[in-house]
Amino acid sequence: MKISRGVSWFALAAAVVLTVFPFYWMIRTALTPAGDLFRDSTALWPDNPTLINFSRVLGLVGAEEARAAGGSGAQINFLRYTFNSMVYSGLIAVVQTFCCAMAGYAFARLRFPGRDVAFGIIIAALMVPPIFTLLPNFVLVKQLGILNTIPGLVLPSLLMTPFAVFFLRQFFLSIPRDVEEAATLDGIGRWGLFWKIVLPMSRGPLITIGLTTIVWSWKDYLWPLLVGKAESTRVLTVGLGVFLQQSPNRAPDWTGLMAGSVLSILPVLLLLVFLGKRLVQSMNFSGMK
Amino acid sequence: MHAVGTRLGAGTGQHAGPHGRLRRRRDDRLVGWLFLLPVIIGFAVFYAYPTVRGVWYSFTDYSLLNDPSYVGGDNYKELVSDGQFWNALKVTGYYVVVNIVSQTVVALGLAALMHRLTRSVVLRATLLVPWLVPNVTIGLLWAWMLDPDLGFVNHLIGLTGLDTTLSFNSPDWAMPLVALVNSWSYTGYTALLLYAGMLQIPPHLYEGAAIDGAGEIRMFRSITLPLLRPIIALVLVVSLIGSFQIFDTVAVVYGGKPPIPETRVIYYYIYQQAFTYFHMGYASAIAMVLVLILGVLTTLQMRMLRASRSDLG
Structure with a gap:
């Protein structure tokens, strides 16, 4: 049988x-004045497009004006949340x-007793679902008194995830030893070798895992919902959730x-847009076998 | 210089020239553990310690305010007769099946289409967009698209004259909708993984088959599917584990209120027990059960994966 x-x-x-249409609809709704939502709920473009919804969620207009434009009047500041999200994901990634x-x-690359055992233990952690460590980690962060702080938010994932360790180890195993050996003979130390030779060579995989x-x-x-719900540490997803909860139930502030x-x-x-090519090409399991 | 070059050639193995090798190995012990230090600290404090603590909590009565007190297997006994727990397991299973099947089948089709038609990076980037978007945003977006009064989807249904309203509040539709919404957001990502696997298949196989007069469907069944099996298995393992962690979507589509019983998934039930009722011990016991289920499923899948790899040749 043939398909044309x-x-x-x-x-x-x-x-x-x-894939794209729901996002288009998201944008078109965001550009619609709240009062018009009932009138033209299927029109592909609003009659009176406006940016007021953006200014009010960015906290750029006063409470009165925001209420007039369909808001609940609660303080909402997406500029702040965006900044927090960037700090949160940027810090963790780097x-x-x-x-x-x-x-x-x-x-x-290094040889020392206990290496393979340590690796095995870390890889075993891949099997533990995040919810299992999430509860005790919440207790820990609470006991340390760092709820609603940036350190409390980032610490549990700041230093490692088992997957990144595994992924980068596989990559380092695949690069030829010759370059390193040459540098070793030039008298460079282990740290210098890693910092000056190995890291620059590994830019691709490092960016992949970072992205x-x-x-x-x-x-x-x-x-972030559990440990950073306070206004000062709210990230975007939590901000959206809080915004939703404050919005009236019968007629949400769509x-x-x-x-x-x-x-x-x-x-x-x-x-x-800027790193799409790299991101798209990094979607690859076959190189990891 | 010349001598160095020769030694390098041999030096890729473990036993290189006598002097160089000894000098290099001398101090790896200290340096090695120094290199591992940050990861070991992170692992010990935020993975190993909480894992041990989690197991311990599951045998205690702990409300977050008082100290945990040991109650033996009581939490697990309570689990067995807890209807809500079994319901959570059931609806999560339902979700996982609908989600994984729809997502994998559509992704496979998409990947095959791309593989045979185009290498466009723009197209692939476009299909990846929903994956970049937080589940919270995805949930909100579809809560709006599926709004009973103003939602675009329900308008479309109205236009066809059908007398149904798709809504997250409908007991029959809620779970399939949640599952399909999440499939929608991860299908492009899954398709890209499968597509990358398809690129590894030697093109001459398709050329040969075409000369023999095989159609596209025949080629998909006899060339693409069998050769892609290891990648499909790997994708399944990863998406299955991810699928059990469904939380954000159900936490959002009900406006921040608890979901209806038909969509109260296991993650949400754990969250509720721990942070609404402060039953930390009980929540940990449920989480333990989830760990065991995922462990068994992963082992089974890994075994299938190994089996499928061996007949690749």
Whole structure:
């Protein structure tokens, strides 16, 4: 049986429309004045497009004006949440990638007793689902008195994840030893070798793992909800959740919520625009066997 | 210089020239543990210690305010007769099946289409967009799309004259909708992983098959699917474990209120027990059961993976 190319292209196009349209609808709702939502709920473009929903979720207009535009009047500040999200995912991505690279290198290249046992134990942690450590980690953060602080938010994932250690070790195993051997003979120390030779050579995988970490921590919800719900440490996902809870139940503030939603994906979309090629090409399991 | 070059060639093995090797190995012991130090601290404090603590909590009565007190296997006994727990397991299972099946089948189709039609990076980046978006945002977006009064999807249904309203509040539709929403957001990502696997298949196999007159569907079944099996298995392991962790979507689509029983998944039930009722010990016991289930499933899948790898040749 043959399928024509036309049908195949049509199926692909349908997938693209299905992927993109909801986001288009998100933007179009965010640009609609709250009062018009009932009138033209199917129109592809609002009659009187406005940016008021964005200014009110960014905290740029007074409470009165925000209420008039359909808000609940509660203080909501997505600028702050965006900043917090960037600090949260940026810190984790940079520090964690670096620490895991050091460990991955040690596991791949250095020889010392206990190495393989240590590696095995860390890999075993891959099997433990996050919820299991989440409860005691919450207790720990609470006992340390760092609830609702940036350290409390980032510490549990700051230094490592088993996957990053595993991924980077596999990569370091795959690079030829010759370069390192040459440098060793030049009298460079282990640290110098790692810092000056190995890290610059590994830019690709490091960016890959860093980007993936940024995306996942950008999407985090449960942990920041538990330890960072205070206004000062709220990340975007938690901010959206709080905004939703404050919004009246019978008639949610959809225009404001969609404006907040647009803001919550703008930064990662920019990431895709600038690093899309790298991100897309890093979606690959086959190199990891 | 020349001598160095020769030694390098041999030096890739473990037993290189006598002097160089001894000098290098001398101080690895100290340096090695120094390199591992940050990761070991992170692992000990935020993985190992909480794991031990979690096991301990599951045998205690602990409300977060008082100190945990040992109650033996009481939490587990309570679990057995807890209808809500069994319900949570059941609906999570339902979710996982709908989610994994729909997501994998559609992703496989998409990947095959891309593989045979185009290498466009823009197309792949577009399909990846929903994966970049927080589940919270995805949940909100679809709560809006599926709003009973104003939602776009329900307007479309209205236009066809059907008398149904799709809603997260409908006991019949709630779970399939949650599952499909999450499939929607992870299908592109899954498709890209499968697509990358398909690129490893030697093109001459397809050329040969085409000369023999095989159609696309035949080629998909006899070339793509069998050769892709290890990648499919790996993708399944990863998405299955992820799928059990469904939480954000159900936490959002009910406006921040608890979900209806039909969508009260295991993660949400743990969250509720721990942070609404402050039954930390009981919540830890449920989490233990989840660990065991995931452990068994992963082991089974890994075994399948190994089995499928061996007949690749």
